[in-house]
Amino acid sequence: MNDGERTAAGPAGGAPPDTHRSLPHGPRADVARAAGHRDPPPRMGFFTDTSVCIGCKACEVACKEWNGVPEHGLELTGMSYDNTQGLGANSWRHVAFVEQRKPLGGQEPGVAHAGPDVFKAARALGTSPGAGTPAPETAPAGAPAGEIPPVAPGGRTELRWLMSSDVCKHCTQAACLDVCPTGALFRTEFGTVVLQEDVCNGCGYCVPACPYGVVGRREGDGRAWKCTLCYDRLGAGLEPACAKACPTDSIQFGPLEELRERAAARVAQLHAAGVRDARLYGESPEDGVGGDGAFFLLLDEPEVYGLPPDPVVTTRDLPAMWKQAALAAVSLAALGVAGFVRRPR
């Protein structure tokens, strides 16, 4: 993608003035207005419900296709089905795969394969029409698919496979945006955090500032890159490519307020179904980053998915840091003066 191609979709001449400014700490409802946008649309975001993710990686592919993100190398990691390994300059969506020896909850595991026997059906193909669908009882005992997962007496599987599509969190208090010295990172009218690649000088400061390890500097290109929440598509009234491609609606896009309501209802539904592990991550405006614009429903502790359990935006302590640096500078000056003070002889 050429310089400036994406910014053409944004306001002319780059970000409007001051949209690179950081937001005061504490919960904040209207981030876009606070960042200097007049009459912004509602804040948009993602709700990623990992309980229905099937690990198809359609989001990863769609993102790369739409945004022209280069390949990040092919490596077989042995980390279950995860060869993407993490977010970075060249991976703006990342599907994590976690294998655990733990029942999934009171759900129907659906592994008894009491339904149609596909092998028999396949053999019968083309012979006599209609013969390929035997009654469930006629399925041979110990069909290969039925033997693989051990099934506990309660009918629960003893292992579960967690999948979760990770993405930039579009934090309310975004450390990347706060520390960027060029103003390349700015807050859009949708309340998202976007990096203007035609301004970025590749200082790399945003990379260690992000409490989630999202943004990365691209080898050979020298600039930092991350998810834009498809700023160009949003501007045209479309949903982001990943959400569009997700076949199970694990990735849901919409106004953040609405997503939060939907997420609360979904957690309640899962809890009622006996999935006690279900929990929301990043949805609370009270957390250390003022709430995420892209939040998640997880089935285990965040760190199991590679997410920090209690992220805090580093700039929350910045006033104290400047104070300490000023004190130290004064001490240094005093120390210098002390060197020159004449000793009484």
Place this chain on the structure above:
Amino acid sequence: MSESDVTRGGLEGARPGREAVTGAHAGRRRRRRRDRRGEQPVVPEAHFSSYYGRPVLKAPPWRALDIAGYLFLGGLAGASSLLAAGGQVTGRPGLARVAKLGAAGAITVSLGALVHDLGRPARFVNMLRVVKPTSPMNIGSWLLAGYAPLTVAAAAADVTGRLRVMGAGATAVAAVLGPAVTTYTAVLLSDTAVPSWHEGYRELPFVFAGSGAAAAAGLALACAPPAQTEPARRMAVLGAVTELGAFRLMKRRMGLVAEPFEQGRPHRLLRGAELLTTAGAALAACADAVGRAGVGRRLGRVPAAVAGAALLTGSAALRFGVFHAGVASAQDPAYTVVPQRERLRARSG
């Protein structure tokens, strides 16, 4: 990535293979590395989950030579500006000249290192596109944009002997900005999510202030006429005491995330820095005492040069040690997850 280490405790970091037990790796518990010298661990054994042991954070993409070098040279320059102004006011032209040249040279090279480390060096000026107090790198760029030309002007006026009034003014203003140039780099590191940098934000500016003073004193000791270096000798001692004391305090306060300072390469660098700085300052102090007794001249320049070299090397080693410790703390998920878990536990009662 797919590398594994064979340790006495067995294979570490190996990826699951065919025989893998489901879930065994996902919620992997951490086996803590034992301190080789058999010291008691400062913090209790940490148990935590991670995603295949992969880091939560991204380490800074900076080259050590560029950025640690930038920190060191910035400190050297900033504190040298103090010696330059002091030397000028108290009639020590030799000391003032060395300090002015040192400040100008160091800040020029350090700016070069900063630009060299950018992914797009030609876009360095974008740093001055906005004024952003939330970005220490932005504020630092503005600071350097003001400070660097002043040091060059001061040095040029001194060497050429022209425009003395302007040179004196530049020296004075550079001395005001110099301490800020020395300590702002601590904020630059602390204002990140890197655990071992962020958690040290209270003391790190003092560590850098002391280290900068020691470096500037070292340069003056090594290069200025011995008869004029008494202030530098005192600065060396005060700087070393500040640096070492603040560092100790910082490590004590940091808890688990102090560990990266005590392991591997950062540990070797920091231990070296401690020894060199202590030795250099001690030598400088002896020279000071001997000098006052009136026998300094006869000793010649050798001890001063040795002390100066030790102080300079020590200061550089400190910055490299701090740099590498931060990178190591970002690369190990333990330093991200465990303190955050503890924080959550404390909050929930």
